[in-house]
Amino acid sequence: MIAPELNVSQWFNTDEDITLAGLRGKVVVIEAFQMLCPGCVAHGLPLAQKVQRAFPKEAVVVLGLHTVFEHHEAMKPVSLAAFLHEYRITFPVGVDAVGAGAIPKTMESYQLRGTPSLLLIDKAGVLRANHFGDVSELRLGAEIATLLSEVWDDRETPDVSPVTVCTPDGCG
Amino acid sequence: MIAPELNVSQWFNTDEDITLAGLRGKVVVIEAFQMLCPGCVAHGLPLAQKVQRAFPKEAVVVLGLHTVFEHHEAMKPVSLAAFLHEYRITFPVGVDAVGAGAIPKTMESYQLRGTPSLLLIDKAGVLRANHFGDVSELRLGAEIATLLSEVWDDRETPDVSPVTVCTPDGCG
Amino acid sequence: MIAPELNVSQWFNTDEDITLAGLRGKVVVIEAFQMLCPGCVAHGLPLAQKVQRAFPKEAVVVLGLHTVFEHHEAMKPVSLAAFLHEYRITFPVGVDAVGAGAIPKTMESYQLRGTPSLLLIDKAGVLRANHFGDVSELRLGAEIATLLSEVWDDRETPDVSPVTVCTPDGCG
Amino acid sequence: MIAPELNVSQWFNTDEDITLAGLRGKVVVIEAFQMLCPGCVAHGLPLAQKVQRAFPKEAVVVLGLHTVFEHHEAMKPVSLAAFLHEYRITFPVGVDAVGAGAIPKTMESYQLRGTPSLLLIDKAGVLRANHFGDVSELRLGAEIATLLSEVWDDRETPDVSPVTVCTPDGCG
Numbered sequence: 159m160i161a162p163e164l165n166v167s168q169w170f171n172t173d174e175d176i177t178l179a180g181l182r183g184k185v186v187v188i189e190a191f192q193m194l195c196p197g198c199v200a201h202g203l204p205l206a207q208k209v210q211r212a213f214p215k216e217a218v219v220v221l222g223l224h225t226v227f228e229h230h231e232a233m234k235p236v237s238l239a240a241f242l243h244e245y246r247i248t249f250p251v252g253v254d255a256v257g258a259g260a261i262p263k264t265m266e267s268y269q270l271r272g273t274p275s276l277l278l279i280d281k282a283g284v285l286r287a288n289h290f291g292d293v294s295e296l297r298l299g300a301e302i303a304t305l306l307s308e309v310w311d312d313r314e315t316p317d318v319s320p321v322t323v324c325t326p327d328g329c330g
Numbered sequence: 331m332i333a334p335e336l337n338v339s340q341w342f343n344t345d346e347d348i349t350l351a352g353l354r355g356k357v358v359v360i361e362a363f364q365m366l367c368p369g370c371v372a373h374g375l376p377l378a379q380k381v382q383r384a385f386p387k388e389a390v391v392v393l394g395l396h397t398v399f400e401h402h403e404a405m406k407p408v409s410l411a412a413f414l415h416e417y418r419i420t421f422p423v424g425v426d427a428v429g430a431g432a433i434p435k436t437m438e439s440y441q442l443r444g445t446p447s448l449l450l451i452d453k454a455g456v457l458r459a460n461h462f463g464d465v466s467e468l469r470l471g472a473e474i475a476t477l478l479s480e481v482w483d484d485r486e487t488p489d490v491s492p493v494t495v496c497t498p499d500g501c502g
Numbered sequence: 503m504i505a506p507e508l509n510v511s512q513w514f515n516t517d518e519d520i521t522l523a524g525l526r527g528k529v530v531v532i533e534a535f536q537m538l539c540p541g542c543v544a545h546g547l548p549l550a551q552k553v554q555r556a557f558p559k560e561a562v563v564v565l566g567l568h569t570v571f572e573h574h575e576a577m578k579p580v581s582l583a584a585f586l587h588e589y590r591i592t593f594p595v596g597v598d599a600v601g602a603g604a605i606p607k608t609m610e611s612y613q614l615r616g617t618p619s620l621l622l623i624d625k626a627g628v629l630r631a632n633h634f635g636d637v638s639e640l641r642l643g644a645e646i647a648t649l650l651s652e653v654w655d656d657r658e659t660p661d662v663s664p665v666t667v668c669t670p671d672g673c674g
Numbered sequence: 675m676i677a678p679e680l681n682v683s684q685w686f687n688t689d690e691d692i693t694l695a696g697l698r699g700k701v702v703v704i705e706a707f708q709m710l711c712p713g714c715v716a717h718g719l720p721l722a723q724k725v726q727r728a729f730p731k732e733a734v735v736v737l738g739l740h741t742v743f744e745h746h747e748a749m750k751p752v753s754l755a756a757f758l759h760e761y762r763i764t765f766p767v768g769v770d771a772v773g774a775g776a777i778p779k780t781m782e783s784y785q786l787r788g789t790p791s792l793l794l795i796d797k798a799g800v801l802r803a804n805h806f807g808d809v810s811e812l813r814l815g816a817e818i819a820t821l822l823s824e825v826w827d828d829r830e831t832p833d834v835s836p837v838t839v840c841t842p843d844g845c846g
Contacts, residue, residue, distance in 0.1 A: 196589055199543060208466070208468055212468040229587075231580050236576055300384070301475070403756075408748055640729075643811060651819070
C-alpha cells in the first residue's frame with residue numbers, strides 16, 4: 159500500500175512542513191518514538207542517527223515522529239524541544255496529531271504496535287517495512303540498500319511486497 | 331580485479347576445501363583475523379557471526395581466514411581449533427599458508443594492512459571492498475545487499491568499481 | 503562540613519518527607535540529575551539503581567534529587583513523574599526547590615558543577631564525596647564500604663576529610 | 675582458612691617468584707583464567723585490570739593465575755606469553771602447575787568451579803571470597819575496601835568469615 163500521509167501538528171528541525179508525497183524518488187526512514195520511552199532513547203533514536211550518518215541525504219531521508227500514546231501531559235512539545243536539543247537530534251521531527259482517543263492519528267493509520275517503531279518507505283511511496291522494537295543494524299542496512307537499488311519509475315505499478323534482502327536467484 | 335584465490339594450508343568447520351572459484355554466483359564475506367588479536371575477538375569475529383545469521387547462506391557465504399603474521403608459535407592450528415570451539419565459530423575457517431617471510435600468502439596477495447580485515451567479493455568473483463579495522467554494521471549490511479541486488483551473468487564483464495550504497499540517480 | 507539539608511518542594515516514591523538529619527547512622531548516596539540530561543539517563547541513574555541493589559537498604563540509603571537548572575518548562579513534576587515510572591526508578595526522588603535564579607536551592611548550597619553529580623554522606627552527616635560526571639563503579643563501591651566501616655558515635659567530632667580507599671598503614 | 679600457597683610452574687610479568695606468604699599485610703586479588711575462555715577475556719581480565727588501576731599497588735596486589743583445565747595443548751606458555759602481550763596485561767601471571775589429571779594443582783587446592791574465578795585474600799592471608807563467573811564491580815569494590823579497612827596484627831587470630839559489606843550495626 160502507499161504509505162499513509164503523515165498527520166503532524168508541529169515540526170521541529172525543519173523550516174517547512176514535510177509530506178511523504180514530496181519525497182517520492184527517495185527512500186524514507188521514519189523513527190516513531192516517545193521521548194520518555196527507554197527503548198527509544200537507548201536504541202531507536204541512536205539507530206536513526208546512525209542511518210542519517212551512513213547514507214547520503216539526497217538518497218535516504220530520516221524523519222522522527224513523536225507518537226505520544228501515554229503520559230500525554232508529560233511529553234508536550236515544550237518538553238520535546240528540550241529533549242531534541244539535549245540529545246542532539248538534528249533530523250526533522252513531527253508531532254503526531256492528537257487523535258480521538260489516546261492514540262495519535264498517524265500512529266493509528268499505520269497501526270503501530272508501540273514505540274520504538276521504524277518504518278521504511280520506498281521511492282514510490284510504498285510502505286515496505288514496519289519494525290517494532292529492536293532492529294538488527296545489518297538487516298536494516300541491507301533493507302535500505304535494497305530499496306536504493308530499485309529503479310523508480312513513477313508510471314509503473316509500485317512493488318508492494320515487503321522488502322527482502324536476497325538474490326535475484328532466490329532468497330530467504 | 332578478480333579476487334586472488336585463497337591459499338590455505340588447512341580448513342576447519344568444513345569437510346571439503348573451499349575455493350573462491352567454486353563460489354561464483356554468491357556474495358562472499360571473508361573475515362581475516364588472528365586468534366590473539368583483541369580487535370578481532372571483540373569486533374571482527376562477532377560481526378562475521380552476525381552476517382552469518384542475518385543473510386541466507388545460499389546467497390551470502392561467510393569464511394574466516396587465519397592470517398597469522400606475528401607470534402607464529404603462539405597461534406598454531408592446535409590453538410586455533412580450541413579457539414574456534416570456545417568462541418563457537420561455525421563458519422569455515424582456513425589457515426592462511428605460510429609465506430616466505432612473516433606474512434602468510436593470501437594476506438600478501440590481498441595486501442592486507444592488518445587484522446581484522448573484512449573482504450567483500452561479488453557474484454562474479456571481483457573484490458569489491460577491503461575494510462581494515464572497525465566496520466559500520468549499517469554500511470556493511472548495505473554493501474552486502476547492493477552486491478546481492480546485482481544481476482550476475484558469467485559472460486558479462488564484471489563491475490570492477492568499489493561497492494557503493496546509492497541510488498541510480500546519484501549518491502555519495 | 504555537615505552536608506547542607508535538602509531543600510525539596512515535592513517528593514516522589516515516598517510517603518513522607520525525607521531529611522538528612524533523619525538519616526544519621528546510615529550512609530547516604532544522592533544522585534543529582536535532570537531527566538533530560540543524556541549522561542544522567544545513560545550512566546548516573548543506572549549507577550544509582552545498582553547501588554540500591556548492591557547494598558542493604560538499612561545501611562545505605564539512595565536518594566534522587568531533580569536539580570533542574572535549564573529547560574525548566576520542559577522538566578516540570580508532571581514530566582518527572584512519567585519519567586520515573588518509565589525508567590522504573592523506585593528510590594525516593596526530591597524536586598530541588600526553585601531558587602532565585604536558574605539554579606535550584608539545594609544545587610546552589612552544594613555548589614554542584616552540573617548533572618549528573620553523585621554525593622556521598624557519611625553516618626555522621628558529613629559530605630565526604632561530590633563526584634561530577636562519570637564515576638568508577640569499583641571506586642564508588644570502595645568509597646561506600648569505607649564509610650560503612652567507620653564507627654559512628656554521635657558524640658564524636660566527625661571525620662571531615664574526603665573518603666579515601668586505603669589501608670590504616672598508608673594509601674594513595 | 676589460610677589461603678593455600680600458589681603452586682606455579684612459571685611466572686610472567688615479574689622478575690621474581692611470588693608467594694602469598696610474602697604478601698601478608700596486603701589485600702590480594704587473584705584472577706584465575708584461561709586465555710581461550712571467552713568470559714575471562716570479555717569480563718574477568720578487564721575487571722582485574724580495573725582493580726589494578728583503581729587501588730594503590732602498595733595496598734592491593736593483583737595477580738593472574740592461568741588455570742588450564744581443558745585444551746592443554748592449545749594454551750601452552752608460548753601462547754600465553756603472546757596473549758598477555760596482545761591484551762596488555764601487566765600484572766604478574768603465574769602458570770598453575772600441572773596436576774595429576776586435567777585440573778592443575780592450585781585450581782585443585784582452591785576447589786575452583788571453573789574460569790573466570792576471582793579470589794580475595796585478606797591481609798592475614800585468609801581466603802575471604804571466591805567468586806565464579808560475573809562479579810558486580812560495586813560489590814567487588816566494596817569487598818576490597820572492607821578488607822583494606824581491617825586492622826592487621828599478625829599475632830591475632832585472623833577473621834575467617836566471608837567478607838561482607840556492612841555496618842557495625844548490622845547488615846545483609
